[in-house]
Amino acid sequence: MAGLEEVARIAKVSASTVSRAMSRPDMVSPRTLERVRAAAEQVGFRANPAARALTTGRTGFLAMLVPGLDNPFYAGSIAGAQAMAKETGRWLIIAVTDGSPEREAAALGELEGQVDGFVLLMPVGTAAELKKVHDRRPVVVVNRKVPGLTSYTVDTPGGLARVYDRLVELGHTDVAYLAGPPGSWMDRRRQQTLSDHASRPDLRIRVLGPMPPEFTEGAAAADAVLASGCTAALAYNSSVLLGLVFELSRRGVRVPEDISVAAADDMAFADLPGAPLTAVRVPVAELGRRAVSALADIIEATPETPRPPSRTLPTTVHLTGSLAAPRRE
Amino acid sequence: MAGLEEVARIAKVSASTVSRAMSRPDMVSPRTLERVRAAAEQVGFRANPAARALTTGRTGFLAMLVPGLDNPFYAGSIAGAQAMAKETGRWLIIAVTDGSPEREAAALGELEGQVDGFVLLMPVGTAAELKKVHDRRPVVVVNRKVPGLTSYTVDTPGGLARVYDRLVELGHTDVAYLAGPPGSWMDRRRQQTLSDHASRPDLRIRVLGPMPPEFTEGAAAADAVLASGCTAALAYNSSVLLGLVFELSRRGVRVPEDISVAAADDMAFADLPGAPLTAVRVPVAELGRRAVSALADIIEATPETPRPPSRTLPTTVHLTGSLAAPRRE
DNA sequence: CTGAAAGCGCTAACAA
């Protein structure tokens, strides 16, 4: 409500001086600075963000494009991103793409003029498209690697490999995999790791799904897992695993005595007291934090500053938990 | 990148005409309209939102203040709000308050100039403060009633009462309640409903907690529930219930044969196949949708339009599920 | 129906 002019009048200085006092206090003499601040306080001055954006080209907004809001991976990353955005003094706009290339492209186009940069969580657009966006507004990618763009990923394959190794060590030969959403980049990577291991003569993998990565889907898959005769099951994520275990327990199937289970990524219940479930734990919030932090660096960078390096964050695995030797039939 | 002037030059009209063509097409002759559109298309025109906001005072942004992102109630409401925001052609900014009055007030102040309105999910500010905000930017409140402001709440007490009645009917006399976060308005309301019923001679209620409404907390409370000797347990929400049931099943305690359980609100697994858990199902997404819809109405309203009415949405309860007669000792 | 002109509130040269 109170504008620059008003503060200027009260402080008996020009509008420019008020502007400087607010954004570059060191360019103003201490005495006038104080006067301006007092006046601003008095009238409850708040800079008009639209006017500022118009002249500076900076809005103070960041956009985060996510496939959805319904799973812990997204929610956790958003939470981390949101926290870091706040730390850098910016606001985060969440745009939901449903994993659709059209919606993603539309959101990018519409938000281009309204934000200082983008965090793209598992974007589905082509690398070329994403790089084109980056030419206009800085882009940081999460959970997908895009050459030429700063990307943050997690080493889920590394964690998975440790789980497989342990299963083999325990004597399992037949493992069910509850696949993730159809067409998902993550799932493709998982299946890749999977087939790398399945080529080993000592391990057969049965893929169930694809299915949406949800609790109810995991529960619904319980029968199929039991029918498959597998002695261990691996779920796309912790929601699915939780559904599976829940339903198994309702059928009197004990974990891990009767069946070993694990999730590919876990963030919701890694700290379960007692014996935790075996899971590859993914630092989702950290992913979001890092992405925003890197984005802020790019936004504030001078032309000659190098682009922040991409990183793959390590996962941690609790092997002790829901893994045991297969039950002898 | 491409501005109004550029389109104007190509279409051989003035900038004002282009502006009209874009925002009030009916004020422009069909022929020039077409020319302008073609030109706009050609150069890929996108109105500069900051400039537009500066003149119109409208930003196209809505802010939603939420206590956190970590539970299904919040996440579901956000998802609904986000979907409806998109439908009305606006973007949603999420501000996390951690349930702190200071952060809430700070966010309101900082965002006031950047958004067209607020959705406040379980705000903690005083009614007077919230109404003051409403004088500057329209406010709609969710999950709390604020006199004078449009509020959307759910009839959780009504649903809970049905659960209590059923428990009594089944012969339960001792019920554990896993309380929600300390100081939460929702929890106070729950406890209120609870003590209304506990005054009945046939029902004793033991409150465990308070605790954060999380899976791990429900799991951690399993022992306390068993030690309490209660024959039924009621959880603050579905995450807590899930944790509880999960841990109980790991201890060989069967649901509902050995213990009856229910959640005060449920959104994550109401559609669990087989026998669902008993829970008061809350239409969280609907809550978010309605709030944004009402907010949009207020924003577009003329001075004489009446404020949209507050509503309490009904809950639904699946009584058949995890309730059974208490086990005889 | 269209154009000219005056801002919206702020920032950023440029002078003083």
Next chain:
DNA sequence: TTGTTAGCGCTTTCAG
């Protein structure tokens, strides 16, 4: 260190 002067790109009277 401070004030003056132009805009930023769009919308919106007001004339024509």
